[in-house]
Amino acid sequence: GAGVSQTPSNKVTEKGKYVELRCDPISGHTALYWYRQSLGQGPEFLIYFQGTGAADDSGLPNDRFFAVRPEGSVSTLKIQRTERGDSAVYLCASSLTDREDTQYFGPGTRLTVL
């Protein structure tokens, strides 16, 4: 079946602009996770949803970052007033539940802030 998909695959924006990154999880997966991977580093956790609610948002770096999952499927990560330091690959993962099930990752969105 289809895996986790993310759009766009690449996004170039200017400092100060607003961006939205989209994640389509595997069908039927109730848990969805966002991670950020900076160059040469391992992925770092941002937020995860169980159903429509954010179960843990402790990794969001500041209030410019926000994520939603209104119908418990697709999720959107929103970044306001982008900064050059936001440049990274944003990864999405989903799992069947949040009870220690395997997390399956999408290919990521590469965000470049000029």
Next chain:
Amino acid sequence: AQSVTQLDSHVSVSEGTPVLLRCNYSSSYSPSLFWYVQHPNKGLQLLLKYTSAATLVKGINGFEAEFKKSETSFHLTKPSAHMSDAAEYFCVVRATYNTDKLIFGTGTRLQVFP
């Protein structure tokens, strides 16, 4: 708090020789540990996972890892490297207190020479 340390940022081997990628973990609880692989321009793929069952875990593509509590280690091995094994490898621990997030190491880049 849980954490993992990957002891080598780069490992180079010749095709057909053994592979050893080292990982030490820190956890107050009985940890869930994983190895993920990331090929260039591809998503993270789960190689194997340890969740307190057998201490020797077999994964895909001939990889295996051994959980050693006395050494707090979870090293990844393969008897014979293949050119297609060249990739970035991440040791990962699952946070267990009130969350389901994954905590990644900084990664080990494996090069395989013919």
